[in-house]
Amino acid sequence: MPYRHTQAGTTILVVCLIVAALGAAVMWQRSQAPMILMLVILAAVAVIFHSLTVEIGDNELRWHFGPGLWTYRLPLDDIQSVAAVQNHWWNGFGIRKAPGFSLYNVSGLDAVELKLKSGETRRIGTDDPQGLAAALRSAAHTGG
Template identity: 80%
Template sequence: MPYRHTEFGTLILVVCLIIAALGAAMMWHKAQAPMILMLAILGAVVVFFHSLTVEIGDNELRWHFGPGLWTYRLPQNEIESVAAVHNHWWNGFGIRTAPGFTLYNVSGLDAVEFKLKSGGVKRIGTDDPTGLAAVMRTQFERGA
């Protein structure tokens, strides 16, 4: 496999930890079922979105969040162009649909944009945008 990189969602982990601490403090004073539900949801967010792994191999781009319960796949022959980009802070984290593109991101503002032959655009957040874009361009040149 020519490329595999995992970015950890530091911001997501910190925000969830702060919210969980506040929720636990509130439960300490008065145990409430909604707080237990909130902590369970935060736990699920941490498990499913603590990292984003991107892989290139077998003529496709693959990426998944956390433990990889679901994997996104994009055949290389469907990609028209690749570029390292910088997202705005308001594009957020997680899986987002913004005007003109779909974003998959766990931390930071850097991403690689994949323009598809179908006209769609996917952005995958990464702390290694130049490395991911360079490997994809090399794959295009090889015709893999």
């Protein structure tokens, strides 16, 4: 496989930890059952989004969050252009629909933008935007 990289979801984990700590403090003070549900949801989010792994191989781009409960696949032939970009902080983290593109991100603002032949645009967050963009360009030329 010509490329495989995993980025830790530092931002999502820190946010989950802060919200969980605040929730636990409220629970300690008031023993409210809804807080337990909130902590369970935060734990699930932390497990699912603790990382983002991106792979190129077998003529496709694949990416998955955390333990890989589901994998996104995109044939390399569907990609029209590739560019390293920076997201705005307000685009958020996780899986998002933003004006003009879909975003898959766990931490940081760097991403690789894929313009597809269908007219769609997807951004995949990474702490290695130059490496991922170069690997995609190379795989497109070699049939990767």
